[in-house]
Amino acid sequence: MGKRGRVTLRDVAARAGVSATTASFVLSGRRDMRISAGTEERVFQAARTLDYRRHLVPRTTVPAGAPTVGLICDVIATESFAGELLRGCIAAATDRGHLVLMADTEGVGNLEASAVQALLSRGVDRFIYATMATSVRSVPEPLRDRRLVLANCVDPTLAVPAVVPDDGRGGRTAAKALADAGHTTGIWLVGEVPAHAVAGRRRRAGVEEGLRAAGLRLAGRVPCAWWPQAARAALTDLFRAGWWDTARPTAVITMNDRTAMGVYQAVAAAGLTVPDDLSVISFDNSDIARWLDPELSSINLPYFDLGRRAVELLLAGDAEPRVRELPMRLRSRASVAAPARTTGPAGRRPRPAMRAEQPLTDLG
CATH class of the missing domain: 3.40.50.2300 (Response regulator)
Incomplete structure (x- = not known):
């Protein structure tokens, strides 16, 4: 097989179905041109698929002795x-x-x-x-x-001067996405929020504020470390304690994508699926969000x-x-859907028995 030539910006643009100018704006992080979130996602996905190596610095000559x-x-x-x-x-x-x-x-x-x-x-x-x-x-x-x-x-x-992510607005965005999808009850927050976790505190406050703005509130919180194993264990314990039947959750907001991965694992072990049985939305927009199946809706850092x-x-x-x-x-993907319509406990899809013997593996 011949050696493949270097992937160019035009290759990325062609695969994403956009102009080279649009692809350049997206990959350079510029925000002075109106580009939809969907278009940005196509460009990023094309760049990852083609293994496009973005230039670390622009094509600008820096003189010797530059400040x-x-x-x-x-x-x-x-x-x-x-x-x-x-x-x-x-x-x-x-x-x-x-x-x-x-x-x-x-x-x-x-x-x-x-x-x-x-x-x-x-x-x-x-x-x-x-x-x-x-x-x-x-x-x-x-x-x-x-x-x-x-x-x-x-x-x-x-x-x-200081610059920080607007985690509060990110939390409000996550809450609004679930409200817009039709979730009105059964929304849970997964991930602990210790006193030193500035981002976690602001995300939680934003989620609660966003739900209040929609006339909603959190159904509950699941405190666990922000790692797949911890989230999987916490959700598994809830399932075994009858959480699915008594609390009737419809969606979870996780503190980061690693936490969401553990939620996915626990949901699968319970014989359920994302998003048909439980919608999931997260923070980070890391590579994990795109590797999960279905791909995870996540707030970009x-x-x-x-x-x-x-x-x-x-x-x-x-x-x-x-x-x-x-x-x-x-970054909206496939992990959020309208909640299953029910008229009471009898109308809810029953929870299958836990598959305790099914092995679970973590990424990396």
């Missing part, structure tokens, strides 16, 4: 989809004739301080301080008097936009020191 932006982060470089934040930083910086130097510190205080000093010794005087999880952080001392923008975190003691907007604010020089919340858009 540099320093990026201090915790585990961004080791998380695949969070690498989009780095790509957003680089794209915005190179568009403006800057380079990016990054230090990945695993959130260790001593490493953070030494990383900052190393970048300062190289003449870096502008910094992005970024975290993998949305959080409240204390910015290391060497950064506090520097030109600085925070990405995916805030420091209440520091008056600097805007990592690329976080990186790009942080650099834009940093290089603007006069950005107002406030928190900017970036939209989280719903």
